[in-house]
Amino acid sequence: MNSLTDIEVKELSLRAEDIRESIIKMLTTAGSGHTAGPLGLADIFTLLYFRVLKHNPKHPDWVGRDRVILSNGHCAPVLYASLAHSRYFPIEELNTLRKFGSRLQGHPHRESLPGIETTSGPLGCGLSQAVGMALADRLENYKPERYFYVTIGDGELNEGQNWEAFLHLNKYKLNKIITIIDRNSIQIDGFTEDVLPTESLRNKFESFNFHVIEVDGHNFRDLYTAIGQAKSTLEKPTVIIAHTIPGKGVLEFEGDFHWHGKSPNKDEAKQAIKELRTLRGKIEKE
Amino acid sequence: MLNKKLFTIKQEEKPTREGFGEALLDIGKTNEKVVALCADLTESVKMDKFRDAFPERFFEMGITEQGMSGVASGLASCGYNPFMASYAMFSPGRNWEQIRTTICYNNVPVKVVGAHAGISVGPDGATHQAIEDIALMRILPNMNVFVPCDAVEAYAITKFLGKFDHPAYLRLTREKTPVILNDDYEFSFGKAIVMQIPKKDFKNKVGIISCGPIIYEALKAAKELEKDGIGVTVVNMPTIKPLDTKFLLRFAKNVQAIVTVEEHQIAGGLGSAVAEFLSEYHPIKIARVGIDDRFGQSGKQPELYEEYGLTSKHIVEKVKSII
Numbered sequence: 257m258n259s260l261t262d263i264e265v266k267e268l269s270l271r272a273e274d275i276r277e278s279i280i281k282m283l284t285t286a287g288s289g290h291t292a293g294p295l296g297l298a299d300i301f302t303l304l305y306f307r308v309l310k311h312n313p314k315h316p317d318w319v320g321r322d323r324v325i326l327s328n329g330h331c332a333p334v335l336y337a338s339l340a341h342s343r344y345f346p347i348e349e350l351n352t353l354r355k356f357g358s359r360l361q362g363h364p365h366r367e368s369l370p371g372i373e374t375t376s377g378p379l380g381c382g383l384s385q386a387v388g389m390a391l392a393d394r395l396e397n398y399k400p401e402r403y404f405y406v407t408i409g410d411g412e413l414n415e416g417q418n419w420e421a422f423l424h425l426n427k428y429k430l431n432k433i434i435t436i437i438d439r440n441s442i443q444i445d446g447f448t449e450d451v452l453p454t455e456s457l458r459n460k461f462e463s464f465n466f467h468v469i470e471v472d473g474h475n476f477r478d479l480y481t482a483i484g485q486a487k488s489t490l491e492k493p494t495v496i497i498a499h500t501i502p503g504k505g506v507l508e509f510e511g512d513f514h515w516h517g518k519s520p521n522k523d524e525a526k527q528a529i530k531e532l533r534t535l536r537g538k539i540e541k542e
Numbered sequence: 543m544l545n546k547k548l549f550t551i552k553q554e555e556k557p558t559r560e561g562f563g564e565a566l567l568d569i570g571k572t573n574e575k576v577v578a579l580c581a582d583l584t585e586s587v588k589m590d591k592f593r594d595a596f597p598e599r600f601f602e603m604g605i606t607e608q609g610m611s612g613v614a615s616g617l618a619s620c621g622y623n624p625f626m627a628s629y630a631m632f633s634p635g636r637n638w639e640q641i642r643t644t645i646c647y648n649n650v651p652v653k654v655v656g657a658h659a660g661i662s663v664g665p666d667g668a669t670h671q672a673i674e675d676i677a678l679m680r681i682l683p684n685m686n687v688f689v690p691c692d693a694v695e696a697y698a699i700t701k702f703l704g705k706f707d708h709p710a711y712l713r714l715t716r717e718k719t720p721v722i723l724n725d726d727y728e729f730s731f732g733k734a735i736v737m738q739i740p741k742k743d744f745k746n747k748v749g750i751i752s753c754g755p756i757i758y759e760a761l762k763a764a765k766e767l768e769k770d771g772i773g774v775t776v777v778n779m780p781t782i783k784p785l786d787t788k789f790l791l792r793f794a795k796n797v798q799a800i801v802t803v804e805e806h807q808i809a810g811g812l813g814s815a816v817a818e819f820l821s822e823y824h825p826i827k828i829a830r831v832g833i834d835d836r837f838g839q840s841g842k843q844p845e846l847y848e849e850y851g852l853t854s855k856h857i858v859e860k861v862k863s864i865i
Contacts, residue, residue: 388616
């Protein structure tokens with residue numbers, strides 16, 4: 257994997273702002289949902305869907321695809337927006353989020369929407385499913401390589417099932433699973449280190465025999481390099497601890513755990529979109 | 543249908559889990575999509591033969607019932623047919639939400655195999671006696687629930703599950719129990735099976751509906767009741783879900799009362815399933831034999847059957863009490 261060019265970084269940055277705007281709009285229309293996590297993950301998802309993944313939106317079940325497993329299912333808006341902007345389904349459909357009859361369920365449902373690999377929402381379940389997929393991949397000895405990108409929230413690490421899955425990853429040396437921890441340091445009740453101290457994450461993962469990379473989750477170049485390093489590490493699986501800012505892109509939301517689990521009202525959305533567009537304008541001029 | 547050696551000196555005994563283990567090996571030979579996962583109980587749940595024959599398709603997950611459910615779900619979403627086993631108390635006991643979300647709501651064909659179910663597991667005591675598992679699995683959309691009455695039926699159901707493309711729960715038991723069915727028994731999905739009909743046309747007609755090895759007690763009770771002039775038809779219900787409602791409706795119209803018999807809480811199990819359906823579509827007198835809102839305890843199987851009212855004697859009393 258080569259590193260990203262300036263033009264690529266610019267394109268990704270613009271795309272990420274579009275995805276953020278979609279997230280704000282869909283949450284406001286829905287009237288409920290999670291804001292901080294999806295905004296914080298927007299850069300990671302943009303990079304995955306528009307640069308990293310081998311996938312085919314016209315054939316979402318294409319057997320050779322890489323898979324994204326959103327274990328932190330409450331961050332569904334960032335997944336939905338990424339899928340829509342990749343043309344898995346019309347962008348207008350994002351406005352049906354959380355509404356009766358919608359394919360965009362409050363938390364992702366595998367059978368409802370093309371491009372959804374696993375049902376998620378109850379926390380801690382995603383990595384185990386990726387383990388099963390990677391074991392299937394190994395049984396089939398599938399070529400060329402397929403990768404399994406799993407995003408897990410840092411608060412989600414409270415769930416014991418994750419640690420069962422980390423043991424499984426180590427046992428089977430499933431190097432095609434690239435685990436991305438969204439280290440935004442908040443969860444519903446407050447800061448992660450107050451609710452249930454999680455540090456030192458690096459030491460924990462290293463003691464589980466992972467290759468650990470810490471990276472700025474908003475820096476496309478560093479993220480891209482980290483994924484490249486993960487792919488070229490064959491002897492053990494990689495965990496990328498991506499440091500992100502919850503609510504990234506909207507000053508009022510950034511870093512405030514109160515925005516973990518609520519959606520913006522119309523005025524807040526208006527202000528947020530104004531900010532995002534100002535930022536977008538600056539990027540365009542660069 | 544019934545094994546000719548049953549109720550003779552030559553009566554054979556074999557645990558249902560052994561029938562499962564033999565069938566798993568056999569379906570593994572012909573279907574390479576069959577994989578097995580276990581949570582540190584491989585010999586207990588009789589996956590050892592499969593493990594030895596197909597080591598690359600066997601996954602020792604360690605004591606991680608919740609993680610194992612997710613791994614099985616992932617394998618199933620990639621076209622495999624995973625059988626995942628532990629003691630029923632721990633799977634589906636401990637990992638219910640994972641089964642609900644990642645197996646049933648995902649709608650992937652994982653086979654949850656719960657071994658050592660019921661109080662018959664005995665000396666281990668209440669912590670290891672799963673008597674709520676049928677209830678836990680029966681209420682889940684997309685889930686199918688199977689309870690074999692002996693090793694022959696366990697073999698037949700497992701073979702069926704080798705080709706079954708939906709989530710399923712298979713309930714197994716630890717103890718050796720009578721071989722009730724003939725070797726040539728063929729399992730029919732979702733169908734009740736009449737095991738025994740009265741020798742003549744009695745004035746009093748009662749139906750006993752049962753599942754699992756405890757049906758042996760029901761068969762014994764039927765013999766006793768005939769001596770007292772009560773004609774009993776004994777029905778085996780190996781598929782609890784989907785329930786054979788067509789049969790139930792027809793059957794209920796031909797008997798005065800129905801007694802259900804199971805080694806499970808009377809709340810939520812087979813008896814509940816039967817009562818729910820009939821109370822709505824053909825109300826009839828129903829009595830349920832099972833464990834009545836209690837935990838189990840240590841003891842030998844006969845002692846526990848006596849204490850919890852599960853012997854043929856108790857079934858006889860129950861039948862007489864409602865006609």
